[in-house]
Amino acid sequence: MKENFIEIKHVKKEYPMGTNKFVALKDIDLNFSEGEFTGIVGPSGSGKTTLLNIIGSLDSQSEGEVIVLGYEVADLSSSKSARMRSENIGFIFQTYNLLPVYTVFENVEFPLLLLRINKNERIKLVTEALKWVGLLDKIKSRPSQISGGECQRVAIARAIVKKPKLVLADEPTANLDADNSHNILKTMKKINEETGTTFIFATHDAKVIKYLKRKITLLDGSVAKDELVNGG
Amino acid sequence: MIFKLALKNILGAGLRTWLNIFILSLSYFVIIALQGFFVGWQEDASREMKKWDIAGGQYWQEDYDPYDPFTLEEGHAVIPDELKKLISNEEALAILISPATIYPKGRMRNIVLKGIAPEQNLVELPTTYLENQDEEINCILGSSFAEKLSVSIDDYIVLRWRDKNGAYDARDIRIAHIFSTTVLTVENNQIWISLPIMQEMLGYLDQATIITVKDENYHQEITGWEYKNLDFLLKDLNNMIKAKTIGSSMMYVLMLFLAVLAIFDTQILSIFRRRKEMGTMMAMGMTRVKIIQLFTLEGVLHAILAILVGAVYGIPLLRYFKKVGMQIGANAKDWGLSGVTDALYPIYGWKLVVGTIIFVLITVIIVSYLPTRKIANLKPTDALRGKMTKKDE
Ligand SMILES: Nc1ncnc2c1ncn2[C@@H]1O[C@H](COP(=O)(O)OP(=O)(O)OP(=O)(O)O)[C@@H](O)[C@H]1O
Ligand SMILES: [Mg+2]
Numbered sequence: 001m002k003e004n005f006i007e008i009k010h011v012k013k014e015y016p017m018g019t020n021k022f023v024a025l026k027d028i029d030l031n032f033s034e035g036e037f038t039g040i041v042g043p044s045g046s047g048k049t050t051l052l053n054i055i056g057s058l059d060s061q062s063e064g065e066v067i068v069l070g071y072e073v074a075d076l077s078s079s080k081s082a083r084m085r086s087e088n089i090g091f092i093f094q095t096y097n098l099l100p101v102y103t104v105f106e107n108v109e110f111p112l113l114l115l116r117i118n119k120n121e122r123i124k125l126v127t128e129a130l131k132w133v134g135l136l137d138k139i140k141s142r143p144s145q146i147s148g149g150e151c152q153r154v155a156i157a158r159a160i161v162k163k164p165k166l167v168l169a170d171e172p173t174a175n176l177d178a179d180n181s182h183n184i185l186k187t188m189k190k191i192n193e194e195t196g197t198t199f200i201f202a203t204h205d206a207k208v209i210k211y212l213k214r215k216i217t218l219l220d221g222s223v224a225k226d227e228l229v230n231g232g
Numbered sequence: 233m234i235f236k237l238a239l240k241n242i243l244g245a246g247l248r249t250w251l252n253i254f255i256l257s258l259s260y261f262v263i264i265a266l267q268g269f270f271v272g273w274q275e276d277a278s279r280e281m282k283k284w285d286i287a288g289g290q291y292w293q294e295d296y297d298p299y300d301p302f303t304l305e306e307g308h309a310v311i312p313d314e315l316k317k318l319i320s321n322e323e324a325l326a327i328l329i330s331p332a333t334i335y336p337k338g339r340m341r342n343i344v345l346k347g348i349a350p351e352q353n354l355v356e357l358p359t360t361y362l363e364n365q366d367e368e369i370n371c372i373l374g375s376s377f378a379e380k381l382s383v384s385i386d387d388y389i390v391l392r393w394r395d396k397n398g399a400y401d402a403r404d405i406r407i408a409h410i411f412s413t414t415v416l417t418v419e420n421n422q423i424w425i426s427l428p429i430m431q432e433m434l435g436y437l438d439q440a441t442i443i444t445v446k447d448e449n450y451h452q453e454i455t456g457w458e459y460k461n462l463d464f465l466l467k468d469l470n471n472m473i474k475a476k477t478i479g480s481s482m483m484y485v486l487m488l489f490l491a492v493l494a495i496f497d498t499q500i501l502s503i504f505r506r507r508k509e510m511g512t513m514m515a516m517g518m519t520r521v522k523i524i525q526l527f528t529l530e531g532v533l534h535a536i537l538a539i540l541v542g543a544v545y546g547i548p549l550l551r552y553f554k555k556v557g558m559q560i561g562a563n564a565k566d567w568g569l570s571g572v573t574d575a576l577y578p579i580y581g582w583k584l585v586v587g588t589i590i591f592v593l594i595t596v597i598i599v600s601y602l603p604t605r606k607i608a609n610l611k612p613t614d615a616l617r618g619k620m621t622k623k624d625e
Contacts, residue, residue, distance in 0.1 A: 058612040084517075091512075095508075114516060
C-alpha cells in the first residue's frame, strides 16, 4: 500500500457566522493510504462532511495543508480541481443525487462523458459497473422509477465506473433500511477488495462500523480516536 | 456532448418546458404576424396613394406649401411647355389649388378647392362627373368629407372664391358625385371641380399648382417648379404608419417580455431547483465553463424548439391571414388606417422572419447566460446543499 495517498496537516476550517466565525475543524492531522476502507464517525455537527468535502476538493480549508494524490488541493484552480475530481474521485451522496432526467445507464455514463471516453468503451464500463451493483436489469429506468436502495446502487456504480483511485461517500446508508445498507456496504467492500479502490465514508450508522478497516472518530471538529478495527 | 446533454435535459423536463417553448413560439408568431400586417398596410397604402393622388411623382409650383395655407393663394403659375406636352399625351395631370369657402346648409367652412381635368385618367378620381352640362358647375368630393358636411349627391352648395384681382365672387355648385377612397390626401377638406372652369373663375388661365406625372423616372429640371419624388410624397404616410407600428409594437414588446420572463424564470429557478444537480455535476468533475455552456444551451434550445413549434401552427396561420386578410372595411378610416381598402393583407418578407428569429435568439441567449453564470460560480458545496428536483425524490 502506498503511503501519503492523502495527507492532512494542521487543517482548520472556519465558517463565517454573522460577525463571528464558526470553527468546524480544528487542527486536523490525518494520513490515508491507498486501498483503505475507512469510516469517519462522530455525532452530528462534528465535521465529517466538512472534512470529506475538503478531501474531495469541493471545499477548501481555512488553514493547513491538504494533499490528495500529490495535489495540493487549495492551490488548484477551479477547472484543475474539476479535472482532478473527474479523473480520480468518485462521490456517493446521502441523497443519491442522480440526475433526474437521465436513465440509470445515462447517469452511470455521465462521468465517462466528462472524460471523453469513446462510446464502445463507455458501454463496456457502464455495463461492468452496473453488474457490480447488480442492476443490469434496470438500465432504462429513470431514478423516479426505482427504489432508494437501487438509486444508491446506481450512485455507487456512477462513482466507480471510471475506476477512480478514491471514492468519498457521505452517509451512503442514511436513507436506506438495514437490508439495503448491508447490501450496499458489501458491494463497496467487494469493490475495495477486488480493485483496491480507496473508500472513505462519513457515517454515524452503527451498521457501517463492522465493515470498516479503520475508524476515525471526530468530536467537535477534532480527531478523538483513530483506530484499526475488524482486524484491518 | 454538451449539446446532447442539453437536449436530453430539455426533452426530459416535461410540461413546464413545453409551456415555455409555446410562449416563446407565440412571441415569434405575434411579432411576425403584426409586422406582416404593418408591412402590408404600408404597401397597400402607398399603392392606393399612388393610384389616387401622386402617380409617379409631382412638380410643385415653387411657392406652393401644403403646410402653409396662407401661401395657397400664391402657389400657381403657367404650366411649363415641357409638361404641357406630357399632359396632352396623358402622361401628366395639372391640378390647380386655391383656398375657398363653402356654405353648406348655411354654415360657413373654409376648404381647399382643386381643379382637375375631367377627361383625365391618370388617377382614380372619378373626374368624368365634372364634365359640365349647361351652365352648372359640377363638383365631386370624398364620402367622409360629404358626411361631415352632411351633403349628398345633387345638393347645391354655395362656393365663394377670390379671383386674381382679389375680388370675391360666389356661385351655387352641384354635387355631381361622392366618391369613396381610403386616401386622405384627396379627400380631407377638399372639393374638386373642373380645371378649365376653375382657371376661368380665378382668372388663372393656363395655370396650375401641381403637375402630377405618370412616369416615376421622369424628372427634369424646370425653372419655377420643384420636383417631388415618391419618397418625399410618401414620407408623411410612412411616418404615420411608423408611428402606429411603434404604438402597436408595445404589444409585441409585451409578448416578448412574457416569453423572456418565461425563459428567465426557468433559468432563475434553475439556480434553486437544479442547484443540487449542478453541484453533483461539479463533484463529478464538470468544469464551470462546461456547466455554463450546458445551461445556456438549454435556454437557446428553448428558442430553437420554439421556432419549430411556432412553425407548426404559425405557418398555416400566417398563410391564412395572407389569404383572407384582415377585414377592416368601413372602420379603416376610424382607425386612422389611411390607404387601406376593405381588407388588409399582410406581407412577410424573409428579412422580417429572419430578423425576428435573430432578435428573439439573442434575447434568449442573454437571459439564459446571465443566471447560469451565477450558478456556475457557486462553490460545489454550496451548490450541493440545494434540493434535487421532485422527480428524483
Ligand atoms: N456552510 C456552512 N456555514 C456555516 N456553518 C457550517 C456550514 N457547513 C457546516 N457548518 C457547520 O459546521 C459543523 C460541521 O458540519 P458538518 O456538516 O461537517 O457536520 P457532520 O459531522 O457532517 O454532521 P451530520 O452528521 O449532521 O451530517 C456543523 O456545526 C455545521 O453547522
Ligand atoms: Mg454530514
